[in-house]
Amino acid sequence: MILDHFAWSSPSLDKAIADVEEWSGIRAAPGGSHPGMGTRNALLSLRDGLYLAIDAPDPGQQLVANNGARMAAQPGYNMDLFAVATDDIHAAQSILERFGLAAELRTGSRKTLHGEILKWRHLAVEPSRFGNALPHISQWETANHPSLEAPIGCTLERFQVAHPLAESVRELYAALDLTIDVVRAERPSLRVSLRGRHGVFDLPSYSA
Template identity: 35%
Template sequence: MNAIPPFLDHLVLAAPDLAAAVAEFTRRTGVAPAPGGVHVGRGTRNHLVALGDRSYLEIIGPDPEQCAPGGPRPFEVDGLTTARTLTWAIAPPDLDAAIAAARDQGYDPGPATPMSRRRPDGTLLRWRLTDGEDAHPSGLVPFLIDWGDAPHPTAADLPRTPLLTMSGSAPDPDGIRPLVRSLGTELALTTGPVGLSFTVDTPRGPVTFG
């Protein structure tokens, strides 16, 4: 199995305090994540780091400059007590075909929902992704994303920490593997508590985040 899953778009490192998570990543790696943008109306913002090719790390947390949203913030960041790698996303060549293929194999990743955020330079990015209540609760089964005509986040000359490996664990990995494969990708899985981890190459050597 490949150390890096096919069609990987990004990993999601969520935190209750975004500034603290960004500072910790910088301290451990020697690489400072770049401001990504604001999720208007959802109460979050993010910082980004390129992982190589067209993949990146999203560090996401509450945006102190926004009013509290009407519903829960994405990735349940309000319920976190520490930064955690919660889930990941893939960008298949055809999002709608990938959803249909997964449903044919017995897994429904949910409908594709339009979303947007504004970059610090004012550029509005729009994309579609499978999101919400249909996501597998473990976070080990990726959600799907399609950037359409929008510039991919990695086109913004992000700071870079090449991804070396990523893996997950679950009490019943054999129950997770078919769901991941139904989406046309793979994830190295072992038996253990539910969790995702990844290792990046940095100026300070390989660093692992969980």
């Protein structure tokens, strides 16, 4: 199981792309839309197999009771989640269930600007004591990984998970074979720093 991507959201995709370009010197490329979810994104490669997804409302979809509606109402940027990829999603499902987390296997897709449909399976889990420290676990069903077509020039400098139940989070990550820095904090947050052409910068998040 490996880090796959970070989902960082904004009320405005255009503003987020412009800000990241100012901070990094790299302009994220439009990735496509998520049908039915009310969102679209832009991508930056952080290395082969790892990327940043900048998510925002899609003006071409209805923004009612979906992710797009939520992002449109946000007060600013937010690091929503981190995703990991596995080649055995059923084994990952069993691990989550050992921690008392009922995980439903679902399918997901995204249409790229070139018309290609990217498909994956993922585990959907109800809100839990782990909050956003629980990784989004998926298994790709298509060969082309988004990081291979996204603009290069940025790398992951630091990823840290903060959580009041730090020891429980560490136990979960050990069971999932994930090596991630975990620190104790009053509330859960995902702290991501990138390195671009202008040096290191933090991705702001109002929930951090």
